[in-house]
Amino acid sequence: MHSRTMSSGFTTGVRSLAALAKTCSTSRVLNLNAIDKNALRSEEKLHTPFFQDRLLNCAIITKHRPRPNEIECFHENVPVATKIIFPIDNLDLRVGGRSVFVNQIGYLNALCDFLGKDPIALDADLTVLELLNELPSLDPFLVREQLKRHNFAPSDDYFAITPSDTARLEKFAYNEIRDLVTLAFQSGAEAGGELVRRMSNAILATNADHRLAPLQMTLGLEGEQFQRGIYSWKGFLYYKWQFQETKPELYKVVAQMQSMKIRGRIDPTAGYMIGTVRGSIKARVQEAIERTGDILSLYDDGLAGLTKKGNAAEFRKFLLEAPGLFIELGNAMGMISHIVSYWRYQFRPNQSEVTNVEEFLDLLKDFDLGLSPREVR
Numbered sequence: 001m002h003s004r005t006m007s008s009g010f011t012t013g014v015r016s017l018a019a020l021a022k023t024c025s026t027s028r029v030l031n032l033n034a035i036d037k038n039a040l041r042s043e044e045k046l047h048t049p050f051f052q053d054r055l056l057n058c059a060i061i062t063k064h065r066p067r068p069n070e071i072e073c074f075h076e077n078v079p080v081a082t083k084i085i086f087p088i089d090n091l092d093l094r095v096g097g098r099s100v101f102v103n104q105i106g107y108l109n110a111l112c113d114f115l116g117k118d119p120i121a122l123d124a125d126l127t128v129l130e131l132l133n134e135l136p137s138l139d140p141f142l143v144r145e146q147l148k149r150h151n152f153a154p155s156d157d158y159f160a161i162t163p164s165d166t167a168r169l170e171k172f173a174y175n176e177i178r179d180l181v182t183l184a185f186q187s188g189a190e191a192g193g194e195l196v197r198r199m200s201n202a203i204l205a206t207n208a209d210h211r212l213a214p215l216q217m218t219l220g221l222e223g224e225q226f227q228r229g230i231y232s233w234k235g236f237l238y239y240k241w242q243f244q245e246t247k248p249e250l251y252k253v254v255a256q257m258q259s260m261k262i263r264g265r266i267d268p269t270a271g272y273m274i275g276t277v278r279g280s281i282k283a284r285v286q287e288a289i290e291r292t293g294d295i296l297s298l299y300d301d302g303l304a305g306l307t308k309k310g311n312a313a314e315f316r317k318f319l320l321e322a323p324g325l326f327i328e329l330g331n332a333m334g335m336i337s338h339i340v341s342y343w344r345y346q347f348r349p350n351q352s353e354v355t356n357v358e359e360f361l362d363l364l365k366d367f368d369l370g371l372s373p374r375e376v377r
Contacts (some may be wrong), residue, residue: 009234026345027137027337028370030061033087035158050154051125055115059083063138063334065369073104080331082133102133110287139337141169141238149231172225172241173200177190179307180315183218217322218306219316229319232326236299239333241273246337253343254285256267256351270357277364284371285339288332295329300360335370 032050038358051057064075064083074081082102100110106128112118129244131146132138140159147154174196181199202211216226258278262271263364305314346363347354354360 007102021244025291026341027334028063028156029338029342030132030138032056032158033058033060037109038121048130048153048155050158051128053117053125055086055341056084056125058087060087061131062134065372066101067369070101070113073101076103076105080136080334082129084111084129100212120280124152136186137241137334137337138285138328139334141165141328141331142235145231145234150200158179168245169241169366170200170204172244173204173237176200176237176240176303177203179330180215181340183307183310203230203237219319221316225320228323232322233299233319235326235330236322240293240296240299242333242337243296246333246340247289249344250285250289250336252349254282256284256347256349257343257364259352260347260360261353262357263355266357273362274357274361277346277368279359280368281364284368285336288336288371292329292332292336295325295332298325335367338370339367 049057051059062083066078066081067083070081071077078101080102083099085097085099087097098114100107100114112122115122127150128147131152132143133151135142135146140161144159150326174260177200178196181196192322199211199215212226212230219226219229221229262274286327287349302318304313305311342363
C-alpha cells in the first residue's frame with residue numbers, strides 16, 4: 001500500500017466513516033457497502049453488480065471537497081473530487097478504511113496494487129469510475145442515466161429512485177415542456193396532452209431519439225450537439241425539480257441545526273466553534289440557494305424566449321452552454337441535497353439535543369466546507 005497515494009481513514013476520521021453505515025446513498029455518497037450488506041441480509045444476490053471487482057463493489061464512493069492537505073494529491077485544481085473508500089472490515093465501519101481519489105497522482109497504480117489486478121482486468125470498472133467522476137453529484141437519477149448512456153446497467157438495487165419520485169419528476173417534466181412541444185410540433189390543444197407526455201418521456205429517456213426530430217429541427221442543432229444539450233437539459237429538469245422539492249426541507253434542517261442544544265458540559269472553545277460554523281452554514285446555504293436560483297433562471301429565460309417570443313436562438317444558446325452550467329448547478333445542488341438527506345438520517349425531525357460534541361462539530365465542518373466557495377489555483 002502506497003501511503004502517499006492510498007490514505008488511511010475517511011475525510012473527517014473513523015467516526016464519519018462509521019456514520020455512513022446509517023445510510024445508503026445521498027447526492028454525495030454512493031454507499032455500495034450498505035447496499036451489499038442489505039442484499040446479504042435478504043439472501044438475495046444482486047443480479048448485475050455496479051462494479052465487476054468484488055472489493056470495488058463493496059466500496060463507498062463520495063463526492064468530496066479536497067482539504068488543504070489533499071490538494072497536493074492532484075496535478076490541477078479539482079473543486080470536487082471523487083473518492084473511493086475501502087472499509088477495512090465491510091461488516092464494521094468503525095474499524096476505518098483506506099481511500100484513493102479518482103485521477104489523483106499515482107491513482108491507477110495505487111488502485112491496481114490494492115485490488116491486485118492489472119488495468120486490463122479492471123477496464124470496465126475503470127470506465128465506470130471515470131463516468132462517475134464526470135458527474136457533479138451522485139444523485140441516483142443522474143448516475144443511472146450516465147451509466148445507461150454508456151451501456152452500463154447495474155441492478156436497480158443501487159438506485160434509490162422510488163416510483164413516486166419517478167411519477168413526480170415525469171409530471172414536472174410534462175408541465176415544463178408543454179408549451180415547447182406545442183410550438184415545435186404545432187399540435188392541436190386536444191391532441192397535445194398525449195403528445196406532450198410522449199415527448200417528455202422521450203426527453204427523460206436515456207438518449208434523444210427520432211421522436212425529438214421536430215424539436216431538433218426547431219433548434220437547429222447537429223446530432224452530437226443535440227444529444228449533449230438534451231442530456232444537460234434533462235439534468236436541469238432534474239435539478240430544478242429537486243430544488244423545488246428540497247428547498248422547503250432545507251430551511252427546516254438549517255433551523256433545526258441552528259437551535260440544536262448540546263447536552264452536558266461543553267468546552268468553551270468547542271462551543272465557540274459550533275456557534276461560528278453554524279453561522280457560516282446559514283449564510284452559505286442562503287448563498288447556495290440564490291446561486292442555484294440564478295443558474296436555473298438562465299434555463300427559464302431561454303425556454304421562455306422560445307415558447308413566449310418564438311425566439312429559438314435563446315434556447316439554442318442555452319442548450320449549447322448547458323453542459324458547463326450543468327456542472328456548476330450540480331455542485332451546488334449536490335451539497336444542498338446532501339445536507340438535507342444526511343441530516344435526516346442522523347437526526348429525528350423533533351430532536352433538539354445532541355450528546356456527542358465532536359461528531360456534531362465534525363458534521364458541521366463537513367457541511368461548511370462543502371458549501372464554501374471553490375478555490376482556484
